[in-house]
Amino acid sequence: MNREDNYSRGWRQSILAFVALFICVLFLFRNTFWGMVSIWLRSETFTHGFFVAPIVFWLVWRQRELISEKIPQVNFWFLIPLLTVIFFWSLGDLAFVNSATQLCAVALLVLLVPAIFGWSVASIIIFPLFFLFFSVPLGEFLFPQLMEWTANFTVFALRLSGVPVYREGLQFVIPSGNWSVVEACSGVRYLIASLTVGTLFAYLNYQSFHRRVIFVLISIIVPIFANWIRAYLIVMLGHFSGNKLAVGVDHIIYGWLFFGLVIILMFMVGVRWAEPSRVLTISADRRKIPPEVFYTIPLIALSCLTVVIISLPYLAEKFVYSKNSLHISRSEAPLILNTGWSLTPESSCAELKPIFKNTSIELNNCYTSNSDNVGLYIGYYHRQSYEKKLVSSDNVLVASNDRHWAPVGLTSGQAEAGSVRFSVKATELRNTTADGQLTDARLLVWQVYWINGMLTKSDYLAKIYSVMQRLLGQRDDSAVIILYTEKKNDGKSILLLNNFLNNNFDIVDEYLKNGF
Template identity: 40%
Template sequence: MSAVPATLPEASPWRPALAVFVPLLLVVGWFYRDAALAMAEVWWRSETFAHCLLVPPIVLWLVWRRRAELAALAPRPQPWLLLPMLGIAALWLLAELVAVNAATQFAFVATLVLAVPAVLGWPVARTIFFPLMFSFFAVPFGEFALPWMMEWTADFVVGALQLTGVPVYREGQNFVVPSGTWSVIDECSGIRYLMASFMVGSLFAYLSYRSWWRRAAFMAVSIAVPIVANWLRAYMIVMLAHLSGNKLAVGVDHILYGWVFFGVIILAMFFVGSRWSEPAAEARTPAAGEALASAPPARRVVLAALAVAAVALLPHGVLAMLERAEGAAAAPRLELPPTLGAWSTAGAGVADWTPDYDDASARARAAYAGPSGSVGVLVDYYRGQDETLKVVSTHRLLVGMRDPDLSVPRHEARTLELDGRRLVLRRSEVHGRVSLSGSRQRRLVVWRLYWIDGRFYGGDVEAKIAGAAARLAGHGNEGATLLLHADGDEADAVIEDFLRGQHAALGTLLQRVHDTR
C-alpha cells in the first residue's frame, strides 16, 4: 500500500473538480436558503434540536478524516443521478406549496447529498457514505412523536407508582397523587434526549465499530436507552417530590436532576459499548497514479455540476411562476352570519373556550342554538401560506400544555359522510384538570376539519395534498380550519347534526371569502 500525500499534486483532477463543486454547493445553498435558514433558526431557539448545531462541523471533520483516500480517487460524474434529483426537486416543490417545513429541509439536504455522486462519482460517495448520511441529522425532525412519547411516559410513571404503592388517579397525561398533581408535557416526553442520543450514538458506532451489524445494534440501543431512561427519570422525580413533601425535584431541581440523570445514562451506554469496540480498518488506497491516470476530462465534471444546478433551480422557477400568477391578495374578510338554517345565535350557550393559538389571516366565531342543542363554531382562514401561516400545522394545541385549568386527555378519529364523501375527522375532548378534591369542570367535545378549494377534508395529509393540487391548478394559496365544539352528554350528536345540515352553507360562505381576493 502506498502512502497518499495530504496535499494534492499539481496534476490532480481534484483541483478543477473542487473549483467547480464548491461553488455548486454555494449555488444550491442560495436556491434553498429559506430551508437552510429555517433549519438554523430551529437549532438556535429550540433546546430539543440544539445538538443539530454540531452536525455541519462534524460532517466536515468526518470528510477531512478520509482525505487521503479521497485524494487517491478520480471524480467520475454519474449523470443518471439527475433522475432521482428531479424527484427530490418535485418533492421540494410539493412540500413548499403547502409549507411542510421538514419535507423541504430533507429535500434540501438530499439535494446536497446526491450532488456528491452526481458530480464526483460513486467511489467518492462510498468513501464518505456515513458523513453524507449523518448530514440528515441537521434536519430538526421528530416532534411528530411527541404525543406518543408523552403517553408512554405517563403510562410508565402511573404504572410504576401503582406498583410501588402510591395511589394515583390519571386522566390523559395528567395524574394526581396524594402529595400533588403532575402533568406530562413536551419537556417530559424525552424527545430531546432521544434526538441527541441517536445522533451521538450513531457517531460513536461509526467511529468505534467496523461491522455493520454492531453499528446497527448500537444505534438501536441509542434509541431504546434514552426512552427507558426518560421513563425512569420521570418516575424518580415524582417519587422524590412525593417522599420529600414537594421539597425536592420541583422547579429548577426538576430540570437539573433530569439532565444529570440523562448524562450519567449516556456515559454508561458509551462505556459499555466501548468494550466491544473494534480497531479501525487500515484504509486501502490505490497505488500512486492507479486511480488518477484514468480520470475523466474536467469538462465532464463541469457539465455535471451545471446539470445539477439546473435541476436545483427548476422547482424554484415553477414556484416563482405560480406566485406571480397568484399575485398579491388582500386580507380576507370573514364573518359568520347570525343564522344558519334552523340554527341561530340567539339563545345559544356553550362553554367559554378558545384554542391555544391565534395565527390565522382572519378568524370568526359564533355560537348557534338549534333543534338538538348549542354548538360553537370557530373558523380560521389562511391566505398566502408560508412557514408560519398555514392551514395544517402540527404545532397548534387546543389547550396549552401548562394551562392550569384545562387538559386534552383524548384524541380520536370520527367518521362522517358528507355529500357522498367519507370524512375522517379529528375528535378531541377538553376537560377541566382534576384537583386533589376530585372536582373538575364539564367536558367539551371538539371536532376539527378543513376547507380547501371548495371541499371539506378531515385528515392532515389529504388536506395538504388538496392544498398543493389547488395551487398547481391556479386556485390560490389559501384555505380554512374549522373547529366545532359542544358540551354535555349529547355533544357529538349536536355537532354532527349541525355539520350535516349546515356544511353547505359554511362551504358557500368560505367560497365567497376565497373568491374575494
C-alpha cells in the same frame, strides 16, 4: 502535461466545480436552510444542528489521505436522484412541509459529492455524508406517541409501587397531587441527542457493520426506557417529598443529570466491544493513474445540467403561483346562521380558544338555540406560506400546558350535514383550575379541515388536498372548523352538534367559499 499534473489538475477543477455548485444550492435554497438555522436557534431540542457541519468536516478530513489516492470522475447517473430530490422538494414546498424541504435540500448537497467526484470518492466518506442529515430538525412528530408511552409506563410503575392512580388521557392524579405529561416529558430531546451521539460513537469505535447497527439501535432504545424511568422517579420524588422536590426547575435539571449518567454508562459499556481501526495501505506512487484522468468538458456539462435541475422549482413556482395569485375580497361581517340559532355573547359558551397561529381571519362565536349553546371557531388561511399555514405542529386545539383545559380522550366521530357525511376529530376536554386541579366540567369538541370545499379530519390528507389545489391552479384557501359544547353523559352533546351542522353547514361552507 504528465500524469501527476493531470491528477492535480483534475482535483483542482473538481473542487472548484463542487464549491461553485455548493454555493449555488445554498443560494437557491437559502430560505430552506435559513429555516433550519432558525429552528436551531429557538429550539433546544435541535441546537445540536450547529455542530453537525463541523463534525462532518472533521470526519472527511480524517480520510484525506485515502481520498487523495482516488481519481475524481464525474458521474452523470447521479443526475437522476438529483432530479428526484428536486421533485420531492417541490412537493414539500407546495405543502409547506419544512421537514420535507429541509431533508431534500441536505440531500442535494450530499448528491453533489458522488456526481462531481465519483462513487469511488463518495464511498470513502459515506458516513460523514449520511451524518449531515442529523442537521435537519426532525422529530417533533414523535411527541404524541412518546408522551402516551411515558404516561403508560409512569402509571404502571406507580401502581406497581403501591401508589393509587386515577388517569384520564395524559393527566393523572395520585394522593399527593396532580401530574401531567407534556412535550418536555416525552423524551424526544433525549432520543435525538442519544441517536446523534450514539451514531457517531458507533462509527468511530466499531468497524463491523452489525456492531454499528446494534449500538445505534441501543442508542434509540435506551433513552426511551431511561425517560420512562426518569418520569417515574420524578413523580416519586415529588410524592415522598410532599411536592417540594422535582416540581419546578429542578424537574428539568434532575432529568438531564439522569440522562447524562445513562449516556455515560452506555458509552462505557460500548467501549468494551470497541474494534481497532483498520490500517489503511496507501501506495507510494501513482503508476496506475492514466495519462488523462480528467476531462474538462464532462465536468462543465455536469455542472450546467445540475444548475438547470436545481433551478426547476423556481420555474415551476412562477407557473403555479401565477395562477394562484388571484385577489379575493374578504368580508368580516358576522356569520349569521339559520333561524333558531342566534349569536350570543361568548360568555354563554365555555371559554375555549384553539391555538391556530397567523390566521388570515379568525372567528370564535357562541350560538344558542332553546337554551343549548354551541361554540364555533373558524381559523381561515389565504395565500399560505411556511409562516402562515393551516396544518402545522404549532396549531393545536389546546396546548399541553394549558391552564384551563386538558384533553382526556380522542376518538373519531361521524358528522352529518344534510346529505353530506364526514369524519371529524372528536376530543373530550376536561376543565382544570388555576392550580391544576381537575373539575367536572367537560367539553365535546369536533374538528375538521376545510380545503377549498373538501373536508377531512386528517392532517396528511389536508396537506395532500392543498397540494392538489395548488397544482390545479386553484386558490389555496383553507380553514379549520371547530365545534364545541358542554359534554353530557346521555349523548345529547353529539345530537346537538349534529343538529347544528344540519341546520348551518351550508351557510358556513358558502361563507368560506366566498372568501370569508
